[in-house]
Amino acid sequence: MARSVFGFLSRQGSGEEISGPDHYLRLPRNSDYKAWRKLRSESRAFLEKWEPAWDPDALTEGSFRTRVIRANQEFASGVAVPLLLFHRDTEELLGGVTIGHIRRGASQSCMIGYWMGEKHAGKGHMSQAIGPVISYIFIRMNLHRIEAACIPDNDRSIRLLEKAGFEREGYMKSYLKIRGEWRDHLLYALVPNKNNRYGALGI
Numbered sequence: 001m002a003r004s005v006f007g008f009l010s011r012q013g014s015g016e017e018i019s020g021p022d023h024y025l026r027l028p029r030n031s032d033y034k035a036w037r038k039l040r041s042e043s044r045a046f047l048e049k050w051e052p053a054w055d056p057d058a059l060t061e062g063s064f065r066t067r068v069i070r071a072n073q074e075f076a077s078g079v080a081v082p083l084l085l086f087h088r089d090t091e092e093l094l095g096g097v098t099i100g101h102i103r104r105g106a107s108q109s110c111m112i113g114y115w116m117g118e119k120h121a122g123k124g125h126m127s128q129a130i131g132p133v134i135s136y137i138f139i140r141m142n143l144h145r146i147e148a149a150c151i152p153d154n155d156r157s158i159r160l161l162e163k164a165g166f167e168r169e170g171y172m173k174s175y176l177k178i179r180g181e182w183r184d185h186l187l188y189a190l191v192p193n194k195n196n197r198y199g200a201l202g203i
Contacts, residue, residue: 018083018132018133018136019088019132020088020128020129020131020132021088021128022087022088022089022128023085023086023087023088023094023125023128023129023132024085024086024088025083025084025085025086025097025129025132025133026083026084026086027068027071027072027075027081027082027083027084028064028067028068028071028082028083028084029068030064030065030068032064032068032084032093033061033064033065035092035093036064036084036093037059037061037064039093039094039095039117040058040059040117041059042117042118042119043117043118043119045118046118046121047115047118048179049178049179050115050150050151050154050157050178051115051178051179052176052177052178052179053177053178053179053180067082070082074100078102078104079100079102080098080099080100080101080102081098081099081100081102081141082096082098082099082100083096083097083098083099083133084096085097085116085125085126085129087125093117094116094117094120094125095114095115095116095117095120095125095126096114096115097112097113097114097126097129097130097133098112098113098114099111099112099133099137099141100112100113101147102141102143107145108142108143108144108145109143109144109145109146109147110137110141110143110145110146110147111146111147111148111149112133112137112146112147112148113148114126114130114160121156122156126160127160127163127164130160130164131164134146134164134165134190134198138192138198144191144192145189145190145191146166146189146190146191147187147188147189148161148166148187148188148189148190149172149175149176149185149186149187149188150185150186150188151178151183151184151185151186152171152184152185152186158186161188162188164190165190165196165197165198166188166189166190167188167189167190168186168187168188169187169188169189170186170187171184171185171186171187172184172185172186172187
């Protein structure tokens, strides 16, 4: 299938696929379980600093199958687009990106969240993948505003967002419960305008 100029592919039988030069993102499948469990398990200490507390059965196959069902339901209903990120050449699972809190009507906005396996972090994978995701949101989903929240001391996440063109808009106190503790977050947002590379989209 030919890749579009905006870096994403048309809808497949298994859901939406977003494509970049070296990476692609798609909905999770049951067959991803072993790779997902291995990566999440190896990266647990690395990821738990930034995520809500993991359930006791978080890494079980049954829990993952439930996650796959929910991902497809959310995608079909337009509530969210939960994606896994893969390297194109090796097809290795690297992490994930979720387009969530999709709001239509007058808002036309969403929030994005992301995670990266520890051994793949700091190598530019998410930085390369986020561009096609943003294009997908603005063009394919026809949304106008993308929001993202991150813990103030998550320097790597802040650099990623700012490099992608997001601007800091606020400070949210006790915004999310991370590892059992209510944590403050920074609010970042991206809208197409004349000051960034997305302004030409005319949204």
